Amino acid sequence: MIDRNNIGFAFPGMESDLGIGATYAGLAGGIFAIGYLFLQVPGGLWAERWSAKKLIGVALIAWGIFAAATGFIQNVTQLLIVRFMIGFVEGCILPAIVLLLKRWFPLDERARANGIWMLSIPFAAMIMSPICGFILTYATWREMFWIEGAFPIIFCIIWMLCITDHPKDAKWLSEEERNYLVNAAAKEESKIATKGMSVMEALKTRNVIILIAIWFLTQTGFAGYSIWLPTMMKDLTGSSQMLVGLLTSVPWFFAMIMLTLNSRHSDKTGERRFHMIVPAVTSALCLLASTLLASSGNVTAAVIALICCGGLIQCYYGIWWAIPTTFLTADVLAVTLGVINAVGNLGGFFGPWLFGYFTTVTGSSLGGMVFLVAASIVAPLLLLFLKKDATKAPSATAVPVSKEA
Template sequence: MTSSAIPRQRWFRILPFIFFMYMTNMMDRNNIGFGFAGMEKDLGISATYAGLAGGIFAIGYMFLQVHGGLWAERWSAKKLITIAMVSWGVLATLTGFVQNLTQLLIIRFMIGFVEGCILPATVLLLKRWFPLTERGRANSFWMLSIPASAVIMSPLCGYILTVSNWRTMFIIEGLIPIVFAVIWWLNVEDYPAQAKWLSPAEKKYIEDATKEEVKNIQPQASAAIVDVLRNRNVIVLILIWFLTQTGFSGYTIWLPTMIREFTGASNLSVGFIAALPWVAAMIGIIVNSRHSDKTGERKWHVIIPAITATLFLLASTFAAQAGYKTLAVVFLVCCGGFIQSYYGIWWAIPTTFLTAEVLAVTLGLVNALGNVGGFFGPFLFGFFKTLTNSNMGGMLFLVTASILAPLLLLLLRPEEQKTNTTATTIAVDK
C-alpha cells in the first residue's frame, strides 16, 4: 500500500485526544510559576522554597514510571490514564486551598506521583497505533501539546491573576482534567483491534507494519530493572534526560518570573508574552520532526536544536545583565523555539529496538531517574536567585546543564546483541 493510500483515521481519532490529555497534564505542572509571586506573599516563603515547591513534583514523578509502563502494557493504558487524570485534577484543585508550605509541598509531591505513569503509558499507546515510519511525527504531534498548553495557559493564568488570585487559578485549572477524563474514556482504545470506527484497510496496515517491526527487534532475555541498569547506553540515556529536564524545568517554571523582571509588565501582559516561546516551540517541533522522519536521522536532530536553545538562553542572560531587557526577552522566545523541538524524536528512538515489556521498563527508568533533574532545575535556580539576588546565577546553572545534555549523546555507541544477554542493547541512529 502506497503512503498516499494509507487510511489516516487514527490521526484524527487517537492523536487529538492524546494531545488534549497531555495538554491538561502540562497545565498543572507549569501554572505554579505564575502563582509564585502571590504564594510567596500569602504563605510567607522565599524564592528558594517556591523553587522547592516547583521542583518537588519531580521527586513524586519518579515512583510510578516503571510500574506505570508495565501496567499500561499488561493491563490498560486507557484505564490507567483515566484514573491518573481524575487524581491529578483533584490534587491540582486542592492546591488552591493550601495554607502553608508543608501542605503545598505534599500536594505538589502527590501531583507528581499520580502523573508519573502518564509518559510511559502514552509512548506505548502511540507505539501500538503508529508504525515506525510515522512515529517521529506522531510523537512530535503529541509533544506539541506541551507548548500548546503553555500558549493557552499563560494568558489564562495572567487573566485569572488579574481578576482574582492564585488560589482561584489552581481551582479552575484543576477541574479541567476531571472533565476531560470522561471524554478520554469514551473515545480512546488501547489497541487498533478494539476500535470499531477503524476501517479494515487501516487496521490491516497497522497490523502488518507492527509484525514487520517486531521481526526486526532481536529477542530480549530480561525486563528486570537490575538487568536494564547494567546496560551502559541506558545509563547514558538517563544522564542525558536528567540534564535535559534540569534545564527545561528551570526554564519553564521560572519563565514568567524572568519575563516579569525583564519587562516590569502586568500579570496579564506577562501571560501573553510568556506564550510566545511556546508558539515558537510548536513551529520548531513540526519542522524538526518532519525533517527527521524524512531523512531517517535522529541523533543530530536532537543535538543541534538542544545546543542552539542553550546558546539563546546564554545570550538572554548576558543581554539582561547588560541592560538590554527587551533583547533578553527576544532571546528567551528564540530559546523556546528550539528547547522542545527534539522531544518527539528522542522518545521515538527506544521504540525502534526494544520489545514491549523491556521498552516499558526502560522508558520508566529513563523518565523516572532523568526527571529528578526536574527537581534540581527549579530548586537550584531559585537557590542561586536568592543567593545572588539576580537571575544570573540561576541562568548559568541552567545553561551548564543544558549544554552537557546533548553532548552526552556522543557517548552512545552501538552494541552487538549477544545470545542470552540482557534486554536493553541500544542501537544508536545514524
C-alpha cells in the same frame, strides 16, 4: 502541563500571602519531580498488563483533584505535599502514552507521532500563560488553581470515549487498516535484537544508561526554564500579569512550530542525532545570552533571546521518545521508559530548586542560569556516545540493533 507549571504565575501571590521566598518557591516547583518518580515503573507495568487507556483515565481524575487542592493550602508544608502528589499521579502517564504510540504508529512515522503528542506541552504552556494572566487579573491565585484543576477531569471524559488500547479494538478503523497496523507492529517486534531480554538486562545496556543521563540533564534545564519563565519575564519587563501571560505564551507558540518541523524533517531524512544536538545547544546559548543582555540593560534583546530559547528547547522531544522504541521490544519498553523518565526527571527537581537557590544566594539569576545552560549543553552532546543505529530512523520493516546496545 497547565497544572504542572501554573504555579509559576502563583509565586508572587504565594510569596505575599504565605511568605514563600525564591528558595521555597523553587523547591515547590521541583518537588513535583520527586513525586513523579514513584509511579513510572509501576505505571509501565500496569499499562502493559492492564490497560494504558484506563490507567491514564484514573490518573487524569486524581490529577485534577490534587491540582485544585493547591488553592486550599495555608502553608509551605501543605504546598509541598500537594505538589508532590500532582507529580505522583502524573508519573504513570508517560510510559503509558509511549506504549500506545508504539502500538499505533510504525517506526518510520513515530517521530512525527511523538512530535504531535509533544505539541501538547508547548500548546498547554502557550494557552496557560494568557489564561493564568487573565484569571489573576480578576481573581486570586487560589481561584486560578480551582478553575484549572477542573480541566483534566473534563478531558478524562473525552479520553475514555475516544481511545482504545490496541488498533485491533478500534471499531472506527477498517479491517484493512487494523491488519496493517497489527502486522507492522508484529514485524517490528520480530526484528528487534533485544527481544527476549529482561527489563534488568535492558537497563544495563549502554544506550539506556546514556538516555537516563541525557534525560536528567535535559529536564534540569527545561524545568528550570519553564517554572521560572513567568518570573523572568516579570522581572525583565515589569509588566502587568496579563501582559506577562501574553509574553510568556510566545516562546511556546514558536516551540509548536519548531517541534513539528524538526520531527517531520527527522523522519524524512532518517537522521536523529543532529536534529537533537543543534536545537538543544542553540537553546542553551539563547538562555545564557538572555541573562547577559538583561544584566547589561538591553531588555528587548533579552526578551527576544528568552523567546528563542523556548522556541528551541523542546523541538527535539518527538525525536527523543522515538529513539528507545528502535531497540526495546514492547514487553520491556513501558517499564524501561518508566525508569528512564523517573531517574531522568530528578533533573526536574534539581533545576528549579538550584535556580532558586543560586538566585537567593547571589542576589542575581546569573549563577543559576549558568548552571541550567551547562546542563542543557552537556545533555545533547551525550548523544554522540549512543550506538549509531539508535539514532537512525530505519523503516518499520527493519530495526537493526545489536544486543550490546
